[in-house]
Each structure stands twice: as C-alpha cells, then as structure tokens.
Amino acid sequence: MSEIAPKKTPLYEEHVRLGAKIVPFAGWLMPVQYTSIMEEHQAVRDNVGMFDISHMGQLVVAATPSSQKVGGEAAAATWLNTMLTNNIDKLDIGMGQYTFLLNERGGIIDDLIVYRTDEDTFLLVVNAARTEEDFAWLQSHLKAGRSPDRPSGGLPASAKPTAGGETAAPCTLANRSAEFGGVAIQGPRVVELFHALFGRDTEPPARNHIVDFPFDGTAVSVARTGYTGEDGVEVFFRATDAVKLWNAALEKGKTFGIKPCGLGARDTLRLEMCYPLNGSDLSPQRNPIEAGLGFFVDLTKPRFIGRDVLSRAKENGTKEKLVPFRMKEKGPPPRPHYAVFSGGCQSERIGEVTSGTISPSLNWGVGMAYVSSAHAKIGTEIDIEIRGQKFPATIEKKPLYKKSAS
Amino acid sequence: MNVPDDLLYTDTHEWIKREGDNVRVGITDHAQSELTDVVYVELPKMDRQANAKEAIAVIESVKAASDIYAPVKGRVVEVNKALEADAGLINREPYGQGWIFVLKIENPDDLKNLKDAAAYKTQIG
Numbered sequence: 001m002s003e004i005a006p007k008k009t010p011l012y013e014e015h016v017r018l019g020a021k022i023v024p025f026a027g028w029l030m031p032v033q034y035t036s037i038m039e040e041h042q043a044v045r046d047n048v049g050m051f052d053i054s055h056m057g058q059l060v061v062a063a064t065p066s067s068q069k070v071g072g073e074a075a076a077a078t079w080l081n082t083m084l085t086n087n088i089d090k091l092d093i094g095m096g097q098y099t100f101l102l103n104e105r106g107g108i109i110d111d112l113i114v115y116r117t118d119e120d121t122f123l124l125v126v127n128a129a130r131t132e133e134d135f136a137w138l139q140s141h142l143k144a145g146r147s148p149d150r151p152s153g154g155l156p157a158s159a160k161p162t163a164g165g166e167t168a169a170p171c172t173l174a175n176r177s178a179e180f181g182g183v184a185i186q187g188p189r190v191v192e193l194f195h196a197l198f199g200r201d202t203e204p205p206a207r208n209h210i211v212d213f214p215f216d217g218t219a220v221s222v223a224r225t226g227y228t229g230e231d232g233v234e235v236f237f238r239a240t241d242a243v244k245l246w247n248a249a250l251e252k253g254k255t256f257g258i259k260p261c262g263l264g265a266r267d268t269l270r271l272e273m274c275y276p277l278n279g280s281d282l283s284p285q286r287n288p289i290e291a292g293l294g295f296f297v298d299l300t301k302p303r304f305i306g307r308d309v310l311s312r313a314k315e316n317g318t319k320e321k322l323v324p325f326r327m328k329e330k331g332p333p334p335r336p337h338y339a340v341f342s343g344g345c346q347s348e349r350i351g352e353v354t355s356g357t358i359s360p361s362l363n364w365g366v367g368m369a370y371v372s373s374a375h376a377k378i379g380t381e382i383d384i385e386i387r388g389q390k391f392p393a394t395i396e397k398k399p400l401y402k403k404s405a406s
Numbered sequence: 407m408n409v410p411d412d413l414l415y416t417d418t419h420e421w422i423k424r425e426g427d428n429v430r431v432g433i434t435d436h437a438q439s440e441l442t443d444v445v446y447v448e449l450p451k452m453d454r455q456a457n458a459k460e461a462i463a464v465i466e467s468v469k470a471a472s473d474i475y476a477p478v479k480g481r482v483v484e485v486n487k488a489l490e491a492d493a494g495l496i497n498r499e500p501y502g503q504g505w506i507f508v509l510k511i512e513n514p515d516d517l518k519n520l521k522d523a524a525a526y527k528t529q530i531g
Contacts, residue, residue, distance in 0.1 A: 032469070033442065036442050036443050037442065037443050037467075037468045037469065038443045038468065264468060264469055268468060331446065332446045332448060332464070332466055332471075333445060333446060333466055333468075333471075335471065357468055358445040358446065358466075358468060360468070387448070387464070
C-alpha cells in the first residue's frame, strides 16, 4: 500500500466523540466498533443500526447533450451495458441493481449497485478501495471508445487518443465521491425511523428504488437497500450535511433503540447472509460464476467485458466454487486463509476460507470458502485447519442465517 | 480502567496473582476492553512446560485471534475449563472468573521481571 495518509469521512469527529475504535480501512479511517460488535450486530437484527458509508465511491455516468441529440437512444445506458454484467435496460428511472465490473478475463474489478437516476443518467455506488480503479477503468474505455465488439487487433490497450483528436464519447463519467457522504440505516424498525426523519406521510422508496427527499433545508437521496439482510435504507447527502443527518437519526432513533454500528458488525451481518466482500470473497482472479453470483450476470446481453469467459464458465463449470459452511462443533472461529480439506480419511486440500467468524446471531462458527467444485455440494463434510488442527464443518445453503418468523 | 494494586502485570497485558509456588494468570481489564467480545479461548495443555514470553493460549474475539503468553517459566497445573462454555467471562470478570491458567513457577525471582500496578498503568496511559 502507498504511504498516503488515510482519509477522514465527514462523520469522523462524530465517531471519535462516540468513543469508536478507529481503524484504517480501504484508505479511510473508519469506526470498527463503538461498544461491541455483538451488541451492534444485535441492534440491527432486533431494532435499527446506523453505519457510516461515506467512504464508498459515487460515480455518475450521464449522456452528453450531443449524444442524446444525435443518437436518439440512451447512449449512457448502451455504453454502461457493455461495462457491467447485469442488464441496465431492466431499470426504470429510480431503480437500482447489483452488478459487476469485470476485467477482460472475467475477473471481478468491483461489485456495485447502479441506479438509473434519470432517463440516461446513472449513479454507481462502488467499494471505497476500488473507487479510483473503477473510475480509471471506465475512463480508459470511454476515452478509447473501445467496446468489446470492436474487431480484435484494433486499438491496443495502451493507445490513448490525443487531446482534441478523440472520437465523441457517448457519455460523461464523473467521480463525485468527495462531494457525498452516506449512511446505511438498517434493521426492522427502519421504516419507523424513516417516518420520524422525513415525515409521517412520506413513504420510503420501494425495495431497490432510490428517491430524493427534502431534509431540514437540504435534499438527500434515499435508496431502499443494504448489506445486512434486514430491511434498510442507504442515504446519500452532500458531505456538508453529513453531521446534521447523522445526529438527527441518532436523536430520533433513540425511541427505536438505534445504535451507531461499525465495520465489525457490518462484516458479521453480511457474512450471515453470504453477501460477498470484495477483496476477501471477490477479486480480479475470481469471476461471478465461481462466486455463485451468476444471477447478476445477464448472458443474453450480446456483449460486455468478460462475457466470453463467463459464458464458457457457465457452460463448462468452474474449477472452484465459493460456498458457505458451518462448523460442526462449537470451537474456534474460522478465519480468512485457513486451509480447507476434504472430510474423511483420504483428506486432501481442496480450498481456502475467504471469510469467517463466530456468527453473533447463531453463536456459532461460519464462513465462506473457495473449494474445488467436486467438493462443493451442499451437505458435503469438510475440515477447516485451525492452528494445525482440523475441525469438521459442513457446506451449507445460502444464507447461513435465516430470521425465524416473528 | 481497573488495574488492581495487588497483582503483577506483563507488557503483553496478562495479570499475575501469586498463590504460594503458583501464579494464576489472566488478561487485564484494558486488554479485554480492547479485544471486546471474546468468543473462544484455546487453553494450554495441562502439565505443559513453558518459558517466559512463550505463547501458550489463544483468545479469539469476533475480529481477531490473540496469543496469551506465559509470564514466567513454569508448568501448567490448572486451566479454566469454564471458559470453554462461556468465553465471555473474560470480558465480564477479567480478574475473577475469567482467569485462564495456573502455572507452577520454577523460580520466584522471575516475578521480579514483571510490572507492578503503577508501572502497568503508565504503560496503558
């Protein structure tokens, strides 16, 4: 990593004031926990919790006025559909979808949510650690005018159009991450808190939709989404409004048992749901098919970067698969990079853990691992090696935690 | 942070209580508060011989695994089996029911290398 000093979100001082333990994460100083990961996790499962997600990146892709005039069709949508795996055309205005940005080998550069905020304008909410890379990748493709349908032997990847001599780009790309702050408010009481913040008669957006609401003299964007498995919203606002919204939510949330929550609880909550974490479960060496996320890849699209590799992976199967597992006995928590072995007497190494913890909801060791596809079936017995000792586990179905009907 | 005056301490946040030829060992209030949410303890094997500063137990919180060191040279003569059922004792009663192991020490003079409460308080600020 470079020696650049980690950045502070607009809520940094609030975290310090609340006594959070601060850690460097993805180039940012972030709260890992305020009181206890267990308590914060439980607040989200039972009531409501709030996370600072200001570190996440916001990229905006919009049609240029000329492209709209000349093309007549949605130029930004058409171009983005060649960059992302899911199908943009399925999005009405105000809707979002989970999708992937892939390299030419089908490897995952980033997983993100793309919202259609206007007819031909899109907001991409991306991982903090990948924001610069995503931007550079998109920018290079936009500038080069390259798209995967170009005949091979065309522009070499390094060819940059000279200033003034470039072909008209179909759309513009802007990295607006520094302008925005964001919080995720998650938990079964989120709608009550939403009404307390935005008015009794204001309805929250429908699932996967994003809507702008007035808030205390400013405007904020509210998306009904999250990374916890609970009902929830992600709220984006100008960085200068961050403290105002954060404190209002904490104040009005008191009645509903709100807790500020750190990255620790965010990780245990997402892992119980088997939501992947980029950098742990996803990487440029892994494609969405082996990660078990083919649902977010639309192979009926004629072209997008990585399509050929994914199409073959889907047809022929992959060498390894990402699977959730649960320990068979109470014991030490599984952790990333622990080796996975096939169960039984002819034990051979079949893979590696990418995420693992003691699930606070289950009070039990759970995780996710890439294992060879021959051993990836649900119910397969495996062993996790922890400090030289093998502990039995079973491959499970997603999610690892299911809320009992209340 | 609670730092009892009648205990000895290590740089690595273990506390030591002298009990005749034995020492009882746990982790300090400061250490448990830094680790938070202890979910698993790997106890040392009975009768294991250990040198001072040798890692002989592991405490796992939700986020990470941390080694626990023998504060002085000795032999493990008792381990706290209650932690196998309830590792959270370390968070709730770090100086009481949350003790981890007892060592029979070889040389009481070794205890002179440990910190007193005042020195440990200075260390943790």
